[in-house]
Amino acid sequence: MDSASTKVDTEAIRALLDQKKDRMRTCLQACASCSLCAESCLLFREKDGDPQYMPSYKVINTLGRLYKKRGKVSRSELEQMRQMLWRNCVLCGRCYCPFGIDMPNMLAFARSILRTQGIYGVFPHTSGSPEAEDRDIDQ
Numbered sequence: 001m002d003s004a005s006t007k008v009d010t011e012a013i014r015a016l017l018d019q020k021k022d023r024m025r026t027c028l029q030a031c032a033s034c035s036l037c038a039e040s041c042l043l044f045r046e047k048d049g050d051p052q053y054m055p056s057y058k059v060i061n062t063l064g065r066l067y068k069k070r071g072k073v074s075r076s077e078l079e080q081m082r083q084m085l086w087r088n089c090v091l092c093g094r095c096y097c098p099f100g101i102d103m104p105n106m107l108a109f110a111r112s113i114l115r116t117q118g119i120y121g122v123f124p125h126t127s128g129s130p131e132a133e134d135r136d137i138d139q
Helices: 010-019 021-030 042-046 055-068 075-087 103-116 130-138
Strands: none
Touching (some): 010 021, 010 103, 075 103
């Protein structure tokens, strides 16, 4: 079944968000947007400091958005999150936060939520050419 035509199960997303609500909300609120996590991200450095590759940007615009909207997101929004969670992150675990925010755990949790909606990532960083990256993302 094509994930683009599948209805979003907002109740399932909400149930998952509720399981870790206290810890994740605390982490999201603790983020001071200091950008120190960005310097530990190999993709951020490789992409000449493009803010889309900052760990905090990825967390706030994926998991943060899911919590803010209480799981009531569209398929299009989930597809945008897919870009950030898989294309802009290899989940290497190098994210460092001086406030102790576990960025890799939060990004992995956001990925697991998307997978429940039939949205899976590709790993274009290892697939070779930029053309392969665009092809994999568009599928």
